[in-house]
Amino acid sequence: MNDWEGARVSTDQTPNLTGFQRRLLDQLAYRFSKLQDSLGEKVLPGLLDLAEEPLPEETPFAVKLQRLERLGVVEVEVWRMLRELRNQIAHEYIDQPALRAAAIDRFLEGVARLIGIWRQAGAFVRHRIDNDPPQAWPKTID
Amino acid sequence: MRLTPRQIRIFKMTVLRHFGENTLVWLFGSRVDDRRKGGDYDFYFETELVDPDEILDRKLALLADLHSTAEFEDEKIDLVIRPGAPGQDLPIFHIAKADGIRL
Numbered sequence: 001m002n003d004w005e006g007a008r009v010s011t012d013q014t015p016n017l018t019g020f021q022r023r024l025l026d027q028l029a030y031r032f033s034k035l036q037d038s039l040g041e042k043v044l045p046g047l048l049d050l051a052e053e054p055l056p057e058e059t060p061f062a063v064k065l066q067r068l069e070r071l072g073v074v075e076v077e078v079w080r081m082l083r084e085l086r087n088q089i090a091h092e093y094i095d096q097p098a099l100r101a102a103a104i105d106r107f108l109e110g111v112a113r114l115i116g117i118w119r120q121a122g123a124f125v126r127h128r129i130d131n132d133p134p135q136a137w138p139k140t141i142d
Numbered sequence: 143m144r145l146t147p148r149q150i151r152i153f154k155m156t157v158l159r160h161f162g163e164n165t166l167v168w169l170f171g172s173r174v175d176d177r178r179k180g181g182d183y184d185f186y187f188e189t190e191l192v193d194p195d196e197i198l199d200r201k202l203a204l205l206a207d208l209h210s211t212a213e214f215e216d217e218k219i220d221l222v223i224r225p226g227a228p229g230q231d232l233p234i235f236h237i238a239k240a241d242g243i244r245l
Contacts, residue, residue, distance in 0.1 A: 087205075103198055
């Protein structure tokens with residue numbers, strides 16, 4: 001991950017991305033979407049089931065997110081921004097190379113932030129294991 | 143125009159909050175046509191902002207806010223933004239204004 005940090009995509013570079021670089025960005029964007037879907041649909045709601053006061057299953061995701069923010073797993077604003085970011089990387093910004101460079105740059109930062117949320121989720125589960133024997137956990141976790 | 147009064151109000155309010163009171167806003171594309179059905183929301187606006195990073199960050203925040211309203215939840219929204227920097231002129235800006243409806 002550190003290879004991306006600090007690297008700045010310049011406006012001059014974006015019209016000249018090679019086919020390989022484009023494919024790599026597409027692949028990153030695809031995996032980014034998959035990881036975010038997995039976090040949003042399964043992992044984050046699952047963490048709430050491990051929390052001390054589980055929310056009813058039908059609770060809107062926005063409310064679950066707020067609870068997760070209080071638990072220190074994810075910042076609501078960051079999560080919402082990352083959802084928009086993944087669509088922006090597919091956006092071509094034809095003839096607007098400065099905006100395109102900014103979008104690629106933010107996206108590469110976003111990759112690190114999304115993985116940060118993933119790590120927080122792992123840390124949360126570890127904390128629960130340390131403080132609560134797994135026998136006491138819900139019977140099934142989808 | 144296929145935008146509800148409530149959608150117009152929410153869109154304008156949200157754009158002005160993120161991009162400033164002087165932002166001018168147009169709807170263009172298929173939502174202008176009353177005879178068509180469904181489709182993406184295409185908006186065009188002009189901002190006084192110049193810095194591409196700042197424009198992108200505000201754009202992301204704007205889209206996140208719109209998508210968290212019942213009116214735009216799960217809708218595909220395309221924003222064409224004309225930055226305030228000199229020399230920014232593209233055919234799409236003229237098309238959006240000529241064929242679009244000022245909100």
